[in-house]
Amino acid sequence: MSAPDTAQDTQPKAANGEGENLIEVRGLLSQFGDRTIHEDLDLDLERGEVMGVVGGSGTGKTVLLNSIIGLKQPEGGSIKIFGHDISEMTSAQAADIERRTGVLFQQGALFSSLSVLENVSSPLVEHTELPRSVINELAEMKIAMVGLKPESHHLKPAELSGGMRKRVGLARALALDPELLFLDEPTAGLDPIGAAAFDDLIRQLSDDLGLTVFMITHDLDSLYAICDKVAVLADKRVVAKAPVQELEKSDHPWIQEYFLGPRGRAATKAA
Numbered sequence: 001m002s003a004p005d006t007a008q009d010t011q012p013k014a015a016n017g018e019g020e021n022l023i024e025v026r027g028l029l030s031q032f033g034d035r036t037i038h039e040d041l042d043l044d045l046e047r048g049e050v051m052g053v054v055g056g057s058g059t060g061k062t063v064l065l066n067s068i069i070g071l072k073q074p075e076g077g078s079i080k081i082f083g084h085d086i087s088e089m090t091s092a093q094a095a096d097i098e099r100r101t102g103v104l105f106q107q108g109a110l111f112s113s114l115s116v117l118e119n120v121s122s123p124l125v126e127h128t129e130l131p132r133s134v135i136n137e138l139a140e141m142k143i144a145m146v147g148l149k150p151e152s153h154h155l156k157p158a159e160l161s162g163g164m165r166k167r168v169g170l171a172r173a174l175a176l177d178p179e180l181l182f183l184d185e186p187t188a189g190l191d192p193i194g195a196a197a198f199d200d201l202i203r204q205l206s207d208d209l210g211l212t213v214f215m216i217t218h219d220l221d222s223l224y225a226i227c228d229k230v231a232v233l234a235d236k237r238v239v240a241k242a243p244v245q246e247l248e249k250s251d252h253p254w255i256q257e258y259f260l261g262p263r264g265r266a267a268t269k270a271a
Contacts, residue, residue, distance in 0.1 A: 020047045022082060022180050022212050023068060029076030030063050037063050039236040041077070047179075050206050050213040051241075052223045055233030056254060061216045062106075064233070065184055068214070069103060070094075081180070099127050102173030106185040109169065110157040116143065116168050117153040123175040142171040147201060163194040167201075174205070181206075183215040187222055199225045220259075232258075 023045035030038035037060035045051050055061050066072040068079055070086055079086045082100065084093050110119050120139040124130060130138075143153065146167040157165055166186060173181060186202065187195035199219075203226040206213055217223065223230055223244055231241040234254045240247060248259050 021045065021080075022047050023214065024080040025064075025068070025077065026079075027077035028064070028067065028074055028079065030060055030067060030072070031075045036236060038233075041233075041237040043231055043238050043241065045180075045212060045214055047212050048210065050203070050211075050226055050228045051215065052227040052230045053214065053216045053233065054218065054223065054230060054258065059233040059236075061233060062184060065182060065214070065216055069101070069182060095127075099176050100178055101180045101182065102176065102178035103182045104166070104169045104173045104184065104186055106188055110165060110172075112157050115154050115156060116148070116160070119157070119168055120171045120175055123172060127176060139171075139175065142174050143168070145174065145205070146171045147197075162189050163198070166190065166198060170201070170205075174209075177209075178211070180212045180214070183213060183217075185216055185218065187217065187219045192221075195219060195221065196225070202226055 021044045023043070025041060025043040028038045028041040028043075029036070030041075037058075041064070043064075053061055053064065063072060067074050068081065068086075081097050084097065086094075086097075089097070111122065114122070117136065117139055120142055121135050124135045124138060128135070140150070140153065144150075148164065148167055148171070152160070152164065152168075157168070160168065170186075183202070187198050190198060199222050202213065202215075205211060206226070215222070215227070227244065229241055229243055230247055231238050232247065232252070232255055233239070234252065239252055240250055240255060244259065247255055250256065250259075
């Protein structure tokens with residue numbers, strides 16, 4: 001059978017937001033010196049969608065994420081977030097997009113000298129003029145939202161387990177009530193029980209808060225548990241974007257090996 005259709009939707013967006021693309025990547029070219037990572041890469045992320053991004057080592061999953069959030073300048077192509085081309089944004093537009101997005105980096109990227117409460121408060125301090133008492137109250141709400149107890153508020157990152165650091169990073173990513181959430185390998189380094197609990201948390205928050213999620217992962221269990229669609233990076237571009245059940249029918253060699261190999265079959269049985 002052939003690979004799932006990867007054509008992008010070019011129809012006008014509905015007035016209620018349904019069908020609206022929050023991210024549009026067209027013809028992306030990513031290079032490091034003479035090495036080409038992405039070439040003519042296209043990808044859309046629709047409002048309300050939880051999308052996983054997978055690919056083999058060296059396919060540029062994190063490069064793609066960094067390009068979208070502005071940490072890497074692409075060598076070609078265009079990237080739009082909320083309809084704004086990131087290469088042409090004003091400082092005001094960039095600040096607005098920063099407030100409307102949240103990022104959980106792979107290792108949490110917490111400030112080592114700040115407490116849990118101070119880490120989660122930092123986006124509110126930077127982007128709002130709220131009184132400190134209100135900022136602390138909002139940060140405490142986000143900490144509770146990700147399943148951490150008040151006793152954690154004054155701990156430093158070095159005093160936290162890996163799973164707790166992930167949750168603090170997630171609470172900080174949610175501090176400004178973003179519409180769009182970026183997750184870079186959110187379950188990496190967690191044991192199976194902790195990873196499953198984190199998957200459940202992300203799915204619940206996505207449903208409860210109406211989040212749109214762009215998630216880089218290699219965790220097959222996460223793909224089956226929480227993703228509406230999965231985008232597959234191979235051959236320097238997105239070779240397929242579809243629900244996991246459709247990707248299982250693809251004849252692309254890497255997709256077959258990934259989803260239909262021993263680990264993929266185990267994830268299918270567990271789903």
